[in-house]
Amino acid sequence: MNFALTPAQREVQERARRFAIEEVAPIARAMDERGEFPRHLVPRMGALGLLGGPLAPEYGGSGMDYQSFALVYEELGRVDASVRGFLAVHAGLVALCIRDWGTEEQKRRYLPRLARGEWIGCYALTEPGAGSDAASLETTATPDGDGYVLRGEKIWITNGGVADLAIVFATRDPSARHRGICAFLVETPTPGLRREPMPGRELGHRAADHARLVFEDCRVPAAAMLGAPGQGFAVAMSALDHGRLGVAAGAVGVAAACLDACVAFARTRRQFGRRIGDFQMIQAHLADMAADVDAARLLVYRAAWMRDQGMPATRETSIAKLFATEVAARAAGDAVLIHGGRGYSNEYPVERHYRDIKGLQIYEGTSHIQRIIIARDLVGREG
Ligand SMILES: Cc1cc2nc3c(=O)[nH]c(=O)nc-3n(C[C@H](O)[C@H](O)[C@H](O)COP(=O)(O)OP(=O)(O)OC[C@H]3O[C@@H](n4cnc5c(N)ncnc54)[C@H](O)[C@@H]3O)c2cc1C
Incomplete structure (x- = not known):
């Protein structure tokens, strides 16, 4: 068993630590007080290779191992949960998910933009009636010609108000529970998708963006599906x-x-x-x-x-x-x-x-x- 970090892991840790201490820590309190997401840090994190994380270089990533990426999260977590939370969603829930499930075309379209921080990603699973029991979600995906029409509501979506790309989970058949769920890559803005800040003042993560997404006859092409039909869960x-x-x-x-x-x-x-x-x-x-x-x-x-x-x-x-x-x-x-x-x-x-x-x-x-x-x-x- 070897508990020592490799030179490459130490280099990533040092890069993340310097960014966290020099660029995040000095503004963390003010962003928290103002309830403002520090969007200007996103391309900066992209330039430092922190957004791409374990993505392969051909998709704009740094190809770092998961151990290194965990060190990045730890360093950011030390100074600010809002910025660390942004990264866990943008890279962990969105970019790595597209890497795992996307077609080659989807990977080439989205991953380099996400890795550079030109686009922001969000992950839309939670609904008013479906939190821990995600399989009970009620947002529907109705087949319509060569695409689907999404109808429903998502809440508590981190990065939701600022995202350029949302992974949205919807069902073709609510009675089928997890077997009916499909995942869609929805670019924003898109007709039929309305976004608004979550109501109320939040306990923490006040510099994070948390949004409610409302889908009213929101049409997406069949090519927007991530994974196969029914694989969404x-x-x-x-x-x-x-x-x-x-x-x-x-x-x-x-x-x-x-x-x-x-x-x-x-x-x-x-x-x-x-x-x-x-x-x-x-x-x-x-x-x-x-x-x-x-x-x-x-x-x-x-x-x-x-x-x-x-x-x-x-x-x-x-x-x-x-x-x-x-x-x-x-x-x-x-x-x-x-x-x-x-x-x-x-x-x-x-x-x-x-x-x-x-x-x-x-x-x-x-x-x-x-x-x-x-x-x-x-x-x-x-x-
Ligand atoms: C800051 C923040 C950011 C978030 N970001 C996102 C996001 O980006 N995307 C997204 O989709 N969602 C997001 N969420 C939503 C989050 O994932 C849900 O709040 C969480 O999954 C819990 O669901 P719920 O709030 O509906 O609580 P509920 O599921 O209603 O749970 C209420 C309580 O019951 C308990 N409970 C439920 N089922 C059981 C069980 N079977 N056994 C024992 N106890 C149980 C829960 O643990 C909890 O204590 C975010 C939430 C917060 C607060």
Whole structure:
């Protein structure tokens, strides 16, 4: 077993870290306060080779391994969940999904644009009545001449308001559940597709774009289908496998950032004539946080490594996502406490981490759903 990063992996980590520290961190708080998606960073990430990630160079990617890509997510996750979340959707749920399921024509049309950051991608699965139970989705795809007409509504779509391309999941027959679902590549703007921001002020990810997409007789050509008719559910689930690795690695970044912030604070803040880091109760928090960060990171590395070996890693990816998001939520809660009143203000980033981390426990399958995936793999299904 070799725990050392290769020189190539260290180079990617360093490139992502520099971008995160020099270009994302300085604007993260202001973007969060303004609720503004930092769109100008997208082509910049493309130029740095971060958007293409594991895509092959012939499609505009950097051909990096999944382990390297997990390092990119971790570095971005350390400074901002909105930008890291953008990447997990754009690259993990959209670009890698097109690479896995697209025709050669679809790959050549979309992947280089996505890798350069000229186009933004979004993934539209969730509906008002279909969240965890995605197979119950009600958006319909009705055959019409040489294409399909989409009718229905999607909610909570990350990048939805700014995307140039949406992977949209719709059913030819709602009673067939997962067997009726098809995936479509829908370019925007397109007649019959209306987009609006999600209502309400969100707890976290305030610099992310979350939209409601409404399809009113939205016509798409048959060539827009991604995968075969009825394969849409498999397309959706395989994309989530990619995305969840990004969420898990991003959660490691959040937990690691909280640990670093707490260590720095505990070394300098003094009460009762001593550094608070000299109090055993504070030390216990720090030690638990350090153990959690290491364990979560190793689970992420294992899932990424298995992917790099071409091994199936759905269960290991779910384990990594479940564990990393849960420990990061605990770390963020403890970090606010350790910072005392300062942690309660956005003067310190731990306040933003505390709000953002809740989203990582919910999207791309809640912690409950990750437990279901893991347990089903353990005990199987009867009948
Ligand atoms: C910030 C953010 C970004 C998002 N981005 C996207 C996106 O880009 N694209 C997209 O399609 N969706 C996106 N979503 C939607 C997200 O995937 C869903 O919110 C999530 O899957 C949960 O669905 P739901 O909100 O309908 O909750 P529900 O499914 O209604 O769940 C409610 C509660 O019941 C629990 N529950 C449900 N079923 C079970 C069960 N069988 N056993 C035990 N507990 C269960 C859940 O875990 C949860 O605690 C995003 C959501 C957020 C918050």
